Amino acid sequence: MSIVTLNSVSKSYGTVPVLREVSLALTPGEVVALIGRSGSGKSTLLRCVNALERVQSGKIVVDGIEVTSPSADLRKLRQTVGIVFQSYNLFPHYTAEGNITIALTVVKKVPKREAVEIARAALERVGLADKAASFPHQLSGGQQQRVSIARSLALSPKVMLFDEVTSALDPELKDEVLGVMEGLAAGGMTMILVTHEMTFARDVAHRVVFMHGGRIHEEGPPKKLFSAPETPELKQFIKRIF
Amino acid sequence: MFQTFNWFDVLFLLKAAGWTVLLTIVAFVGGSLLGGIIAVMRVSALAPLRVAAIAYIQVLQGIPLLMQLFLTYFGLSLFGISVPGFFAAGLALSLHSSAFLSDIWRGCLESIPRAQWEGSAAIGMSRFEQLRYIIVPQAVRVAIPPTVGFIVSMVKNTSLASIIGFVELARAGQIVNDATFQPIKVFGTVALIYFALCIPLSILSRHMERSLARRLNVHRNVELGI
Numbered sequence: 402m403s404i405v406t407l408n409s410v411s412k413s414y415g416t417v418p419v420l421r422e423v424s425l426a427l428t429p430g431e432v433v434a435l436i437g438r439s440g441s442g443k444s445t446l447l448r449c450v451n452a453l454e455r456v457q458s459g460k461i462v463v464d465g466i467e468v469t470s471p472s473a474d475l476r477k478l479r480q481t482v483g484i485v486f487q488s489y490n491l492f493p494h495y496t497a498e499g500n501i502t503i504a505l506t507v508v509k510k511v512p513k514r515e516a517v518e519i520a521r522a523a524l525e526r527v528g529l530a531d532k533a534a535s536f537p538h539q540l541s542g543g544q545q546q547r548v549s550i551a552r553s554l555a556l557s558p559k560v561m562l563f564d565e566v567t568s569a570l571d572p573e574l575k576d577e578v579l580g581v582m583e584g585l586a587a588g589g590m591t592m593i594l595v596t597h598e599m600t601f602a603r604d605v606a607h608r609v610v611f612m613h614g615g616r617i618h619e620e621g622p623p624k625k626l627f628s629a630p631e632t633p634e635l636k637q638f639i640k641r642i643f
Numbered sequence: 644m645f646q647t648f649n650w651f652d653v654l655f656l657l658k659a660a661g662w663t664v665l666l667t668i669v670a671f672v673g674g675s676l677l678g679g680i681i682a683v684m685r686v687s688a689l690a691p692l693r694v695a696a697i698a699y700i701q702v703l704q705g706i707p708l709l710m711q712l713f714l715t716y717f718g719l720s721l722f723g724i725s726v727p728g729f730f731a732a733g734l735a736l737s738l739h740s741s742a743f744l745s746d747i748w749r750g751c752l753e754s755i756p757r758a759q760w761e762g763s764a765a766i767g768m769s770r771f772e773q774l775r776y777i778i779v780p781q782a783v784r785v786a787i788p789p790t791v792g793f794i795v796s797m798v799k800n801t802s803l804a805s806i807i808g809f810v811e812l813a814r815a816g817q818i819v820n821d822a823t824f825q826p827i828k829v830f831g832t833v834a835l836i837y838f839a840l841c842i843p844l845s846i847l848s849r850h851m852e853r854s855l856a857r858r859l860n861v862h863r864n865v866e867l868g869i
């Protein structure tokens with residue numbers, strides 16, 4: 402049984418097709434790394450999974466929620482699917498803890514005191530228990546990114562989406578964020594991650610999906626895909642990256 | 644024979660200044676309530692609401708305040724509703740300021756980075772919750788200086804209410820001048836009173852900006868784009 406299913410999903414902006422008949426299914430606990438050139442549709446694919454973007458055709462189902470139905474319960478969907486962006490997107494007028502409690506009290510109607518406990522635990526999980534009272538601008542990029550991961554986790558999602566979450570970070574800050582993601586994967590979280598960190602994709606992902614021109618061009622286990630790519634496009638992509 | 648400008652005239656002017664203040668307050672409160680709704684409509688996800696808000700703003704901004712005053716005053720009496728000058732002026736100024744305030748506030752709402760909308764949508768907030776908890780609190784601080792600037796111009800714009808016979812500070816000045824014919828003294832005093840009304844607003848604005856910056860802690864978010 403898969404927890405995320407994309408069935409022949411197509412999407413275009415105006416007349417420009419961005420996703421073409423993409424089909425993909427994840428079993429619970431599976432970690433899929435999305436790779437591909439800039440503009441190949443990786444971010445768009447992620448954003449369709451939690452309905453930040455609407456698709457023109459095809460069907461997406463996440464944990465029994467039909468995402469592509471016009472009457473989809475977005476509030477429930479977004480508690481089921483967490484997303485973390487490259488640009489953190491923390492709320493600057495709330496502390497690290499406040500960023501998490503606001504999500505819980507407003508969206509999940511959790512009582513304030515309980516929300517604080519959950520927030521503390523979530524910050525603990527990403528190694529930032531001591532930064533609960535800090536405002537985003539007082540945190541480093543890596544710390545902000547970990548807070549935004551904690552914010553998503555606090556809603557107890559079943560699927561996590563990561564869109565190049567380490568791209569904006571200095572090399573020495575990448576590892577702390579990647580470490581958190583590795584821990585999540587080891588804990589059995591279903592994840593789709595767009596990444597340019599090929600070593601990370603190889604070590605953590607169960608499957609790598611190479612996107613090209615809005616299609617899934619090639620996919621397979623990381624070892625096989627990286628060592629013996631079949632299509633010339635992937636060969637070229639890998640040659641450029643490594 | 645003219646009487647000379649004396650303390651009773653000053654008192655008369657101060658009392659009229661009270662009406663100017665009251666008219667400004669009415670126009671601001673009325674304009675804020677209406678303008679707040681229009682501003683939110685203006686950034687709505689629903690196209691018809693946006694179009695309605697744009698039309699409202701365009702029409703009201705395109706008609707001189709003087710005409711709006713005439714239209715409310717005489718328009719209402721055309722329907723057999725005879726209203727006191729204060730009511731007509733308060734209504735016209737409220738409508739006028741709602742159009743300008745909503746436009747100012749729309750700009751402030753739009754100045755909040757898209758990432759804030761996206762981040763709050765991604766955790767499951769509804770459109771209303773996004774505005775209530777994430778967007779508006781950040782927009783308020785941006786909105787204070789232009790809003791106070793607008794109130795200051797409104798204090799002065801209330802003088803147009805004299806045209807429909809309402810005696811506020813400017814009209815009172817004319818009356819006193821007609822009786823004393825000491826224009827420099829009379830209008831000098833009137834000008835001083837206007838000035839005294841506006842200065843505290845600017846000081847209050849700076850004070851509020853600072854205390855809100857402390858409370859909301861957003862003083863770097865615009866530069867950082869988060």
Ligand SMILES: Nc1ncnc2c1ncn2[C@@H]1O[C@H](COP(=O)(O)OP(=O)(O)OP(=O)(O)O)[C@@H](O)[C@H]1O
Binds near residue numbers: 419439440442
């Ligand atoms: N809001 C939008 N309006 C119009 N076109 C868009 C929009 N968002 C993305 N696109 C286009 O869709 C295509 C796919 O974009 P997408 O962001 O999914 O690519 P990506 O694979 O994530 O690239 P990158 O590695 O640079 O992040 C691009 O050609 C882009 O220009």
Ligand SMILES: [Mg+2]
Binds near residue numbers: 443444445564565
């Ligand atoms: Mg992208």
